[in-house]
Amino acid sequence: MNQHAPFDPNANHASTAPAFLSVWEMEAYYGESFIVQGISFNVHEGEILALLGRNGAGKTSTLRAIARVAEPEIRHGEVWLDHKPLHKMKAHDAAQAGIGLVPEDRRIIQGLTVEENLKLAQIAPPVGWSLERIYDLFPRLGERRKQEGTTLSGGEQQMLAIARALARDIKVLLLDEPYEGLAPVIVDEIEKTLNVVRDQGLTTILVEQNAVRALNLADRAVILDTGSVVFDGSAREVLEDERLRQEYLAI
Numbered sequence: 001m002n003q004h005a006p007f008d009p010n011a012n013h014a015s016t017a018p019a020f021l022s023v024w025e026m027e028a029y030y031g032e033s034f035i036v037q038g039i040s041f042n043v044h045e046g047e048i049l050a051l052l053g054r055n056g057a058g059k060t061s062t063l064r065a066i067a068r069v070a071e072p073e074i075r076h077g078e079v080w081l082d083h084k085p086l087h088k089m090k091a092h093d094a095a096q097a098g099i100g101l102v103p104e105d106r107r108i109i110q111g112l113t114v115e116e117n118l119k120l121a122q123i124a125p126p127v128g129w130s131l132e133r134i135y136d137l138f139p140r141l142g143e144r145r146k147q148e149g150t151t152l153s154g155g156e157q158q159m160l161a162i163a164r165a166l167a168r169d170i171k172v173l174l175l176d177e178p179y180e181g182l183a184p185v186i187v188d189e190i191e192k193t194l195n196v197v198r199d200q201g202l203t204t205i206l207v208e209q210n211a212v213r214a215l216n217l218a219d220r221a222v223i224l225d226t227g228s229v230v231f232d233g234s235a236r237e238v239l240e241d242e243r244l245r246q247e248y249l250a251i
């Protein structure tokens, strides 16, 4: 796309389905370091997009830029969510517009129970899933609703972090390495919940080191390498392309 052409959030960079979240020629910087180098990709409503690439490729930076947290700073390009210009917003407004970022460190609030963590997420409208619906999806959290959140196991804390995002009225879930450090059986449980979330129409961007797991779950994949998009297509295509897997994912 021409850099000077007016941006059309309905235009498609790589697919025929209408875009729900559009990243267009986004450049992002930490200070003077140019980390995300003018990337464009679309995410469609109700899909799981795996955002993959080697260490340092720029995956976390891309999620952070979309969520408009303090750094990295977007200095060129646009990000649109359901016709709203995220690139013009601060993190709080991006969250209000429907971004639900679950960072790698999960940020469970100390001194609060599971239920209090969830209720805190619902303190400002618009409210998302009810506690009842959340406990249906995550029975482990329902059983531990009175337990302090920081005393949960790593997998339970990851579930709480995802549940807390769902407790708000979000449109897109941004997950940064949700499987890190978790036993395969817990990863299975989290995958099941992500499938349910997709069935309910929510859109997810999944950044994950475990690329095989992510590709088996995702509908589409975008692969980054040194801050640029090197692949944008179906997840199955990546699984079937040995060269792509070896060159960019080392699998």
Ligand SMILES: Nc1ncnc2c1ncn2[C@@H]1O[C@H](COP(=O)(O)OP(=O)(O)OP(=O)(O)O)[C@@H](O)[C@H]1O
Pocket: 030, 033, 035, 053, 054, 055, 056, 057, 058, 059, 060, 061, 062, 071
């Ligand atoms: N706060 C920061 N200040 C300066 N540079 C940073 C900062 N955070 C990340 N970077 C740099 O940005 C580049 C991309 O990092 P990023 O964390 O986005 O990559 P990643 O693909 O998520 O990597 P990983 O898979 O290892 O988590 C790296 O070179 C990293 O050193």
